[in-house]
Amino acid sequence: MKITKICCIGAGYVGGPTMAVIAQKCPHIQVKVVDLNAERIAAWNDEDLNNIPIYEPGLDAIVGEARGRNLFFSTEVEKAIDEAQIIFISVNTPTKTYGKGKGMAADLKYIELCARQIAKIAKDDKIVVEKSTLPVRTAEAIKSILDNTGNGVQFQILSNPEFLAEGTAVSDLLNPDRILIGGDTTAEGQEAIQTLVDVYANWVPTDKILTTNVWSSELSKLTANAFLAQRISSINAMSELCEKTGADVNEVAKAIGMDSRIGPKFLKASVGFGGSCFQKDILNLVYIAKSYGLNEVADYWEQVIIMNDHQKRRFSSNIVQTLYNTVSDKKITFLGWAFKKDTNDTRESAAIYVADDLINENAKIAVYDPKVSRKKILADLDYLESRKAEDNANAILSFEDPYEASKGAHAIAVLTEWDEFVQYDWQRIYDSMQKPAFVFDGRNILNRAEMESIGFVYQAIGS
Numbered sequence: 001m002k003i004t005k006i007c008c009i010g011a012g013y014v015g016g017p018t019m020a021v022i023a024q025k026c027p028h029i030q031v032k033v034v035d036l037n038a039e040r041i042a043a044w045n046d047e048d049l050n051n052i053p054i055y056e057p058g059l060d061a062i063v064g065e066a067r068g069r070n071l072f073f074s075t076e077v078e079k080a081i082d083e084a085q086i087i088f089i090s091v092n093t094p095t096k097t098y099g100k101g102k103g104m105a106a107d108l109k110y111i112e113l114c115a116r117q118i119a120k121i122a123k124d125d126k127i128v129v130e131k132s133t134l135p136v137r138t139a140e141a142i143k144s145i146l147d148n149t150g151n152g153v154q155f156q157i158l159s160n161p162e163f164l165a166e167g168t169a170v171s172d173l174l175n176p177d178r179i180l181i182g183g184d185t186t187a188e189g190q191e192a193i194q195t196l197v198d199v200y201a202n203w204v205p206t207d208k209i210l211t212t213n214v215w216s217s218e219l220s221k222l223t224a225n226a227f228l229a230q231r232i233s234s235i236n237a238m239s240e241l242c243e244k245t246g247a248d249v250n251e252v253a254k255a256i257g258m259d260s261r262i263g264p265k266f267l268k269a270s271v272g273f274g275g276s277c278f279q280k281d282i283l284n285l286v287y288i289a290k291s292y293g294l295n296e297v298a299d300y301w302e303q304v305i306i307m308n309d310h311q312k313r314r315f316s317s318n319i320v321q322t323l324y325n326t327v328s329d330k331k332i333t334f335l336g337w338a339f340k341k342d343t344n345d346t347r348e349s350a351a352i353y354v355a356d357d358l359i360n361e362n363a364k365i366a367v368y369d370p371k372v373s374r375k376k377i378l379a380d381l382d383y384l385e386s387r388k389a390e391d392n393a394n395a396i397l398s399f400e401d402p403y404e405a406s407k408g409a410h411a412i413a414v415l416t417e418w419d420e421f422v423q424y425d426w427q428r429i430y431d432s433m434q435k436p437a438f439v440f441d442g443r444n445i446l447n448r449a450e451m452e453s454i455g456f457v458y459q460a461i462g463s
Ligand code: UDX
Pocket: 162, 163, 164, 165, 166, 167, 225, 228, 232, 265, 266, 267, 268, 269, 270, 271, 272, 273, 274, 275, 276, 277, 278, 339, 340, 341
């Protein structure tokens, strides 16, 4: 089948950048990204490319090139479904907050709504691609809905998990380690796989495009994220031991990373991993394992999450303990709120949990993040439902300038590894703070010798 029209349901962190790159690399294909959220679509269509809703280095230029040529953002979901030959489903699949599997299983209600909408509208054969992070066997559910409620047209369901990391989404999409496409083993399934392979082959070398059955593809996504998160929890576990024994976790990480069997990546000790994927995917894995009665498998992976929660808690209790066991009415400045640098995404960011703990201790938190708004910070805290919204609003001071944020502070906590933090005039920050001035470096980005020579009491993770 020659593809001329693609649609993507969901204009978020996955759908937006992925479709922008497909449109840039395939000018002969019309790519429509649709979303129910009119405000988000309006932001994608904003003339000023600084206002597109997702911050990713390089994304503005790609949107600028393709938008209006063959890339379109719209709220007309039904029209886009009707026209497209391939439909990507890229809606959110948060962890369930109610009922069976609460706090663990993925909530598939948005996916199901999409499937029902596609079934209702489609008047000709379509390829439906699941692009959201989904638990294993979701494709089967989508297929069942489509086949039982559709207008008798043929659907092929493909799994095409996204491996892009936020902050590097554009380069990950332009230059992926691999593209994974799972489909039915039938002739029709294989034909659908080939159709999607041909789209990616416009810029990805074919030896990097892997095809598998649907279940392998879905499970590979969860497995990749579980392995990556496990490395971080493993190094974070060692960080606590290093602090007790006088070893330096950065040195340990370097030493083990030079073993080519281990490799150097994802060994950076930190205040804990965040982001929309790791925790959610592992909890899904745990839930799936439990549902098959595989309790040891479930416990094994759950420990990665337990370790991560411990790391965040440990960071906040260390701040309290070091500040003479009380932070009541003390000003603690957070540098960073995003879950990692180069993104405005804050989902599951360690900063949220550290702030929550410190607010429980009556601290005032002054936040500076180059890309995160006060509105989002308060929404993140309100989502935890630990206290009334007005109490969060009173406890959080937010600043557009890091020097203002640090004035009069008792301590600074680095929660995100933004490059600019290293470049600051730390002497000026020191001079404006209460003494002794503490720095808790949750990302190990600052230089201990320099910080101590200025006069800071400097604490890093794992040394
Ligand atoms: C992850 C996967 O990398 C990606 O392939 C998948 O598609 C989605 O989930 P993402 O969550 O965007 O991507 O970011 P990632 O770079 O993996 O970082 C996740 C978290 O781990 C961040 O909070 C980061 O700061 C933390 N991290 C990462 C560490 O603490 N130490 C490290 O060594 C690496």
